[in-house]
Amino acid sequence: MRCSAAERSWAAGRAKPHAIFGSPPAAARGLTVPNRGGIDLGGTKIQAAIVDERHRVLGQARRPTPTSGGPPDVKDAMAAALAEAAAAAGVETASLAGIGVGSPGEVDARTGAVAQARNLPGWEDPYPLAAELSAATGAPVALGNDVQVATDAEFTLGAGKPYRSLLGVFWGTGVGGGIVLDGKPWLGRGAAGEIGHMVVKRKGARCPCGRRGCMEAYAGRAAMEAKARREVAKGAKTKLFEIMEKRGRTRLTSGIWARAIAHEDDLALKLIDRAIAALGAGVASACNLLDPEAVVIGGGLGVRFGQPYVERIEAAMGPHLFASEHPPAVHLASLGDLGGAIGAALLVRKSARARSGDGAQAAG
Numbered sequence: 403m404r405c406s407a408a409e410r411s412w413a414a415g416r417a418k419p420h421a422i423f424g425s426p427p428a429a430a431r432g433l434t435v436p437n438r439g440g441i442d443l444g445g446t447k448i449q450a451a452i453v454d455e456r457h458r459v460l461g462q463a464r465r466p467t468p469t470s471g472g473p474p475d476v477k478d479a480m481a482a483a484l485a486e487a488a489a490a491a492g493v494e495t496a497s498l499a500g501i502g503v504g505s506p507g508e509v510d511a512r513t514g515a516v517a518q519a520r521n522l523p524g525w526e527d528p529y530p531l532a533a534e535l536s537a538a539t540g541a542p543v544a545l546g547n548d549v550q551v552a553t554d555a556e557f558t559l560g561a562g563k564p565y566r567s568l569l570g571v572f573w574g575t576g577v578g579g580g581i582v583l584d585g586k587p588w589l590g591r592g593a594a595g596e597i598g599h600m601v602v603k604r605k606g607a608r609c610p611c612g613r614r615g616c617m618e619a620y621a622g623r624a625a626m627e628a629k630a631r632r633e634v635a636k637g638a639k640t641k642l643f644e645i646m647e648k649r650g651r652t653r654l655t656s657g658i659w660a661r662a663i664a665h666e667d668d669l670a671l672k673l674i675d676r677a678i679a680a681l682g683a684g685v686a687s688a689c690n691l692l693d694p695e696a697v698v699i700g701g702g703l704g705v706r707f708g709q710p711y712v713e714r715i716e717a718a719m720g721p722h723l724f725a726s727e728h729p730p731a732v733h734l735a736s737l738g739d740l741g742g743a744i745g746a747a748l749l750v751r752k753s754a755r756a757r758s759g760d761g762a763q764a765a766g
């Protein structure tokens with residue numbers, strides 16, 4: 403879901419134990435294991451959830467991500483979404499053991515800052531998100547990378563649970579990837595998992611990252627929309643933008659693509675076929691390198707299109723798989739839209755462990 407080289411340096415954030423910011427409430431210091439909050443911070447929406455000690459969702463809320471202003475406005479919207487989820491769960495945010503956040507951009511879990519979150523308004527410089535959100539909610543906050551926490555959620559609680567190795571593919575605005583090998587996340591030097599930028603065609607279509615021929619240049623929702631606009635400018639007929647206007651949207655959301663496909667819109671069908679062919683080649687290539695037991699497909703488009711499209715991607719992978727007699731299992735992400743928020747809530751447990759382990763990194 404990230405593209406540019408400038409957005410790749412969350413090495414510190416992903417490689418070190420997660421720090422937690424703010425003082426744990428009294429309940430968290432005692433023997434009871436209270437509820438946790440999780441927030442999935444996306445470019446279009448903020449999804450918040452409250453989970454209990456068995457990861458069951460007690461309450462949830464969703465808000466649009468602010469499109470103007472700056473990091474403090476986004477932080478306010480996150481606090482509001484969490485408060486709404488807490489109200490639905492019948493708890494106070496200040497009573498939570500902690501709040502985990504899955505964030506785009508450069509996440510420095512050590513300092514609790516996020517920088518270069520390009521899909522978020524005015525968010526280039528580091529902003530102390532963990533400390534500010536902790537002040538707004540009264541609970542400690544832990545940060546992680548959005549794709550990594552979603553992969554961890556599927557591995558720990560979802561479709562990846564039976565396996566020791568896993569490739570998470572998040573098909574949405576971009577195409578993000580998360581890797582688990584031998585039961586542990588593989589982070590590389592911090593930028594591993596950029597499956598969207600596997601090259602599926604040399605000198606191919608221009609990717610939002612600026613390079614050419616990346617899988618995301620064909621399969622990412624942003625690139626698909628740009629292609630649809632170019633085709634319309636050349637005279638192609640489609641219902642995509644008509645549906646978008648009717649729904650009062652300014653972007654082609656996953657729901658709009660799904661509706662156009664249900665209407666057998668020629669351009670939408672053509673662009674989805676192109677996306678699936680690219681996903682087949684790119685995901686199979688990653689499997690040829692890593693040989694994971696399973697692939698889990700999530701993300702906005704993945705979850706919206708569901709099982710039939712997971713099967714189409716699996717079929718498109720077939721011809722490109724080297725060890726074709728032992729293909730990986732391919733599953734739909736079982737936590738759906740809430741995977742990111744549930745995965746973020748898992749950070750609280752990890753942070754608490756990291757803190758009790760090294761006794762450091764608490765601030766606020």
Ligand SMILES: [Zn+2]
Binds near residue numbers: 618
């Ligand atoms: Zn790219």
